[in-house]
Amino acid sequence: MRPGAAKKAHLSRPMRGRAPLLDGMVVPTLIVLALIIGYPVVSTLMLSVQQYDLINDAAPSYVGMRNFSDIASDQIFWTAVKNTLIYTFGTVFVAAFLGAAMALMLENLNGPFGNAARAIVVSPWAVPFVVVAFLFRFIYMQKGGVLNAVLMHLGIIEAPIPWLNDSDLALPAIIVANIWTTTPFFFLLVASSLSGIPDAVLESARVDRAGTWATLYHIKLPYMRNPLVIGSLLMIIANFNDFAKVWVMTQGGPGFSTTTLVVYVYRMAFENFRLGYASALGVIWLILLLVTAALYFRLLRGRD
Amino acid sequence: MARIRMSRRVLMLSAAVFAALPAMAQDITLTFANWATAEATTRDGMEQVIARFEEANPGIRIDSQAIAFPEIGRQMVLRIRSGNPPDVAQIAGNDTFLLAASGGLQALDDYAGETLATLKPGSYAPFQTEKGLVAMPWNQAPAGFWFSRDILKGAGLDPDNPPATIEDLNAAMAKVKEAYPDIIVLGMDTTNRAFSLQSNWPWMRAFGALPIGEGATGADTPEMKAYLGWMRMLAQEGYIDPGRKIGEFRPLIAQGQVAFLWDQVLVQGVIQNASGIDDATFNAQFGVAPMPAGALGSGYSFEGGHQLVMFDKSAQKDAAWKFINYLATDEAAAKLYTVDTNRSIPPAASFADPELAASLDTPVIEAFSTSIIPTITPEPFGPDFATAATAIMAGVQEAVTSDRPIDDIAADIQSQLDR
Numbered sequence: 251m252r253p254g255a256a257k258k259a260h261l262s263r264p265m266r267g268r269a270p271l272l273d274g275m276v277v278p279t280l281i282v283l284a285l286i287i288g289y290p291v292v293s294t295l296m297l298s299v300q301q302y303d304l305i306n307d308a309a310p311s312y313v314g315m316r317n318f319s320d321i322a323s324d325q326i327f328w329t330a331v332k333n334t335l336i337y338t339f340g341t342v343f344v345a346a347f348l349g350a351a352m353a354l355m356l357e358n359l360n361g362p363f364g365n366a367a368r369a370i371v372v373s374p375w376a377v378p379f380v381v382v383a384f385l386f387r388f389i390y391m392q393k394g395g396v397l398n399a400v401l402m403h404l405g406i407i408e409a410p411i412p413w414l415n416d417s418d419l420a421l422p423a424i425i426v427a428n429i430w431t432t433t434p435f436f437f438l439l440v441a442s443s444l445s446g447i448p449d450a451v452l453e454s455a456r457v458d459r460a461g462t463w464a465t466l467y468h469i470k471l472p473y474m475r476n477p478l479v480i481g482s483l484l485m486i487i488a489n490f491n492d493f494a495k496v497w498v499m500t501q502g503g504p505g506f507s508t509t510t511l512v513v514y515v516y517r518m519a520f521e522n523f524r525l526g527y528a529s530a531l532g533v534i535w536l537i538l539l540l541v542t543a544a545l546y547f548r549l550l551r552g553r554d
Numbered sequence: 555m556a557r558i559r560m561s562r563r564v565l566m567l568s569a570a571v572f573a574a575l576p577a578m579a580q581d582i583t584l585t586f587a588n589w590a591t592a593e594a595t596t597r598d599g600m601e602q603v604i605a606r607f608e609e610a611n612p613g614i615r616i617d618s619q620a621i622a623f624p625e626i627g628r629q630m631v632l633r634i635r636s637g638n639p640p641d642v643a644q645i646a647g648n649d650t651f652l653l654a655a656s657g658g659l660q661a662l663d664d665y666a667g668e669t670l671a672t673l674k675p676g677s678y679a680p681f682q683t684e685k686g687l688v689a690m691p692w693n694q695a696p697a698g699f700w701f702s703r704d705i706l707k708g709a710g711l712d713p714d715n716p717p718a719t720i721e722d723l724n725a726a727m728a729k730v731k732e733a734y735p736d737i738i739v740l741g742m743d744t745t746n747r748a749f750s751l752q753s754n755w756p757w758m759r760a761f762g763a764l765p766i767g768e769g770a771t772g773a774d775t776p777e778m779k780a781y782l783g784w785m786r787m788l789a790q791e792g793y794i795d796p797g798r799k800i801g802e803f804r805p806l807i808a809q810g811q812v813a814f815l816w817d818q819v820l821v822q823g824v825i826q827n828a829s830g831i832d833d834a835t836f837n838a839q840f841g842v843a844p845m846p847a848g849a850l851g852s853g854y855s856f857e858g859g860h861q862l863v864m865f866d867k868s869a870q871k872d873a874a875w876k877f878i879n880y881l882a883t884d885e886a887a888a889k890l891y892t893v894d895t896n897r898s899i900p901p902a903a904s905f906a907d908p909e910l911a912a913s914l915d916t917p918v919i920e921a922f923s924t925s926i927i928p929t930i931t932p933e934p935f936g937p938d939f940a941t942a943a944t945a946i947m948a949g950v951q952e953a954v955t956s957d958r959p960i961d962d963i964a965a966d967i968q969s970q971l972d973r
Contacts, residue, residue, distance in 0.1 A: 305631060306655075393736070414797055417956040503745070504956070505955070522941045
């Protein structure tokens with residue numbers, strides 16, 4: 251075979267069996283995608299360079315990059331970006347670690363006790379996010395909250411702590427609630443990847459007298475890596491967009507200490523009705539997400 | 555034979571249907587967006603009033619659309635912009651002025667001309683804007699300073715004489731806290747939403763602060779700082795429970811867990827529904843007074859009543875007005891819904907029905923009518939109110955929940971108001 255012939259054969263292989271009619275059948279899907287994804291994105295991009303207030307009779311007017319320059323000098327926006335990053339990465343890293351640790355601990359636990367333990371670990375995943383938010387709101391309440399009652403009963407604290415009403419504690423408190431509901435996702439991912447490790451591989455490690463840590467590091471971790479990376483990406487996107495928990499628990503307060511980007515966009519769009527400014531925030535938010543996703547995919551491809 | 559009988563029946567049925575068609579064609583369906591049917595405590599009363607209206611007006615059917623109170627303003631703005639507003643909506647607070655600013659409301663002057671003469675002037679005056687009468691008052695629900703006589707007595711205070719000044723209040727709160735360390739001494743809404751600013755506005759005014767609105771002096775003023783400092787003191791002393799919406803305090807005061815509550819007239823209904831106590835017991839256990847006077851020598855109140863608006867896109871404006879007028883002025887409707895269900899005050903200046911007049915002759919209504927309603931201070935409602943509310947209430951929350959210097963917080967509020 252001549253040099254390059256193999257590459258040429260590889261490239262031409264998919265083309266050989268292609269039928270133009272079948273290619274055309276993708277078009278309806280593309281049209282639907284363009285309508286439900288493309289239209290809102292393009293519409294948001296167009297609105298982001300306009301001044302458009304819903305409570306104003308005036309038609310939208312082109313303002314160029316003014317919304318973006320206003321955002322650059324908007325302190326609340328930068329607070330929201332910081333809070334979003336802390337909320338997202340704080341949740342994902344801790345939940346991924348806890349989920350993986352629990353999956354490893356329960357890996358060899360079989361029988362009814364093992365099944366019950368797995369069911370308990372997974373159960374928070376089944377609770378709707380809004381219910382989680384209300385649940386933790388009541389747990390954290392300064393007066394009448396379960397957490398303060400337990401801590402005071404145990405003598406750990408003397409007076410109730412305002413978990414959600416302290417500028418320094420509110421965001422960590424919401425992150426804890428979020429970790430509670432996100433950990434089962436990573437537990438499921440890692441548990442399924444561990445069950446996919448061939449017995450022969452583990453058996454040969456045992457034969458080679460590999461210890462627990464060596465088996466974990468050289469065999470289990472490589473199997474867990476890709477599910478964790480993909481899972482983290484999904485959870486980063488989900489937490490970037492997470493509105494329900496923050497809104498129900500604090501509405502972005504006290505002050506702006508728990509205001510995330512999605513909460514800020516909501517306030518701008520549906521409380522202040524400044525759709526142009528909110529769209530510009532949305533564009534920046536989209537770019538941040540795309541950059542994060544691109545970095546993750548690059549990381550994933552590098553691993554492959 | 556059977557076939558002939560069948561055909562006759564079909565013919566008769568067809569004739570009946572065709573005879574009914576013109577009448578059916580004249581039927582009008584009015585869409586009515588409201589939160590009264592979305593809330594358990596008011597749903598039955600509202601549905602009964604609607605049924606009575608439909609019975610009295612056979613050609614008009616009401617399609618009641620239940621929307622939660624915090625959502626209704628937002629949904630109405632979006633529906634105006636997308637061209638499908640309802641015919642009539644229940645609305646309150648800044649939302650009324652937001653809808654008016656959006657240009658989607660029908661001015662009611664031509665419809666309400668003679669009716670207005672039968673109402674208390676103060677009930678409709680706030681809605682007479684440069685765009686005309688933008689809303690019809692449905693009920694009045696001003697805020698008062700509620701107190702639990704039992705708790706005051708238990709704390710060694712006079713249960714018939716609540717604090718008259720902020721200084722008296724500070725002293726009374728200290729005594730209540732000492733006697734009952736686990737209860738909420740003062741219930742007030744410190745969430746970050748437009749209603750919270752509406753509710754806190756009279757307190758700011760009591761300290762002489764006027765951060766926004768006509769004649770505004772801004773947020774970075776000694777008066778606003780005094781108010782923010784007082785709020786911080788309330789939190790630091792453990793008198794308030796920050797972060798709760800006003801509605802969350804209502805069942806608590808019914809359970810004897812709140813000493814003082816800054817809330818609207820409808821609290822009596824909530825307490826009685828929650829605890830099942832009769833009027834006499836309620837009056838023995840609870841009372842309401844004007845807000846304690848602040849630096850300016852006066853306390854204030856806010857009007858939190860509900861209004862009815864007609865949308866200019868309504869194709870059935872006469873029928874819509876008939877419905878609005880019925881809800882706002884019909885005495886049977888006022889008794890069933892406004893007084894008995896919503897426990898608020900009808901806007902009418904007088905009543906022909908002695909039973910309705912008697913049901914309003916209570917110590918609570920008396921206190922509101924004679925000493926609280928005269929202290930109502932206008933709110934700076936308008937298109938910018940919600941934005942200002944976000945900035946101001948965020949500052950209030952910061953004062954309440956952090957140690958950041960009050961001067962910095964006030965300056966931050968001002969810089970956000972300036973944006």
